[in-house]
Amino acid sequence: MPVPGKEKDAVRQVRHHPADLDAIDRKILGALAEDASRSYAELSKIVNLSAPAVHDRVKRLKRDGVIKGTVAVLDGCKLGRTLLTFLVVDTSNYSATRKLLTFADRPEVEELHTVAGDGCVLVKVRADDTESLESFLMEIQSLEGVRSVRSYIALSTFLERGPSPGPG
Amino acid sequence: MPVPGKEKDAVRQVRHHPADLDAIDRKILGALAEDASRSYAELSKIVNLSAPAVHDRVKRLKRDGVIKGTVAVLDGCKLGRTLLTFLVVDTSNYSATRKLLTFADRPEVEELHTVAGDGCVLVKVRADDTESLESFLMEIQSLEGVRSVRSYIALSTFLERGPSPGPG
DNA sequence: CCTTTTAACCGAATCATCTTCGAATGAAAA
DNA sequence: TTTTCATTCGAAGATGATTCGGTTAAAAGG
Numbered sequence: 001m002p003v004p005g006k007e008k009d010a011v012r013q014v015r016h017h018p019a020d021l022d023a024i025d026r027k028i029l030g031a032l033a034e035d036a037s038r039s040y041a042e043l044s045k046i047v048n049l050s051a052p053a054v055h056d057r058v059k060r061l062k063r064d065g066v067i068k069g070t071v072a073v074l075d076g077c078k079l080g081r082t083l084l085t086f087l088v089v090d091t092s093n094y095s096a097t098r099k100l101l102t103f104a105d106r107p108e109v110e111e112l113h114t115v116a117g118d119g120c121v122l123v124k125v126r127a128d129d130t131e132s133l134e135s136f137l138m139e140i141q142s143l144e145g146v147r148s149v150r151s152y153i154a155l156s157t158f159l160e161r162g163p164s165p166g167p168g
Numbered sequence: 169m170p171v172p173g174k175e176k177d178a179v180r181q182v183r184h185h186p187a188d189l190d191a192i193d194r195k196i197l198g199a200l201a202e203d204a205s206r207s208y209a210e211l212s213k214i215v216n217l218s219a220p221a222v223h224d225r226v227k228r229l230k231r232d233g234v235i236k237g238t239v240a241v242l243d244g245c246k247l248g249r250t251l252l253t254f255l256v257v258d259t260s261n262y263s264a265t266r267k268l269l270t271f272a273d274r275p276e277v278e279e280l281h282t283v284a285g286d287g288c289v290l291v292k293v294r295a296d297d298t299e300s301l302e303s304f305l306m307e308i309q310s311l312e313g314v315r316s317v318r319s320y321i322a323l324s325t326f327l328e329r330g331p332s333p334g335p336g
Numbered sequence: 337c338c339t340t341t342t343a344a345c346c347g348a349a350t351c352a353t354c355t356t357c358g359a360a361t362g363a364a365a366a
Numbered sequence: 367t368t369t370t371c372a373t374t375c376g377a378a379g380a381t382g383a384t385t386c387g388g389t390t391a392a393a394a395g396g
Binding site: 049050051052053056057 | 373374375376
């Protein structure tokens with residue numbers, strides 16, 4: 001794959017290719033991250049371009065993976081999930097970490113990250129109630145190699161959104 | 169739980185009205201939470217209903233607030249935000265907490281919750297790099313009434329999504 | 337038991353929006 | 367200069383969203 005002769009580009013590590021976006025791209029991304037149901041006509045007014053031009057840009061942003069998809073945002077409480085909790089799980093070996101990652105298919109689990117710091121895995125859980133959270137916790141604590149679990153129970157949520165393109 | 173006499177409307181606390189959803193509603197919600205670009209025709213095949221019937225249900229789910237909206241999911245790395253971090257900020261008084269909540273308008277801040285437990289506010293931050301995270305941290309630490317900040321830096325993300333309607 | 341009401345569903349038709357197309361523009365490379 | 371490439375536009379065509387009237391079926395009430 002790598003052509004030794006001509007480098008063409010400067011020698012820069014671009015492992016996770018930050019796409020190059022102009023101000024218009026960022027405006028579009030911001031508008032769609034806020035409300036993806038906007039029509040191209042509406043977007044075209046926001047950025048002062050024609051609808052097909054916006055369409056081309058969105059197509060490109062999707063192809064390049066900047067826009068990973070569009071999803072419906074559901075209300076956890078309305079679904080009966082009233083108890084949002086963040087767990088920091090301290091594991092003593094990698095096999096325990098691997099076992100923790102299998103919790104990804106639980107519907108109450110929303111996020112799953114390995115983290116540096118004193119913990120090892122961070123889990124965002126939206127449980128139905130204290131009872132189901134407790135059984136979830138016990139299930140984790142009983143895993144071989146889990147040293148400790150710290151729980152942060154959310155009282156009020158003031159902001160919850162995805163990555164934003166920043167001030168553009 | 170079941171009231172023997174008249175169950176018409178049992179005396180139940182419904183403070184945050186969990187909407188009553190049947191299996192079809194949940195299937196629709198699950199499908200849209202995964203990919204909101206699906207057409208009504210496609211959804212109608214999934215749940216074995218006509219397109220207008222699905223449309224009616226979706227309209228109701230939106231009206232009742234179960235579907236809060238639809239958003240485009242962006243790739244943090246492609247936007248140049250490569251450093252995902254969770255901060256647990258321990259505050260000594262409410263005025264400090266209030267000041268923390270004003271960080272909601274920062275583009276790098278994605279979540280902001282008050283939490284029970286040893287911390288007081290939990291912040292999800294997606295910063296451009298270590299440098300900008302550091303300046304963000306210093307800004308928080310220098311706030312009057314902020315006792316300590318614990319940082320959990322994400323190494324790998326294995327799951328990241330919103331509330332799901334559960335197995336339906 | 338029968339009637340009324342309500343809610344949910346469907347097929348067909350309408351309407352808005354998405355998507356494609358060809359041409360024009362302008363900027364960078366040859 | 368000439369070519370190439372990317373971006374834009376208006377207009378047209380395709381796709382999907384939305385509305386409508388009619389049907390069914392289940393609950394409410396006499």
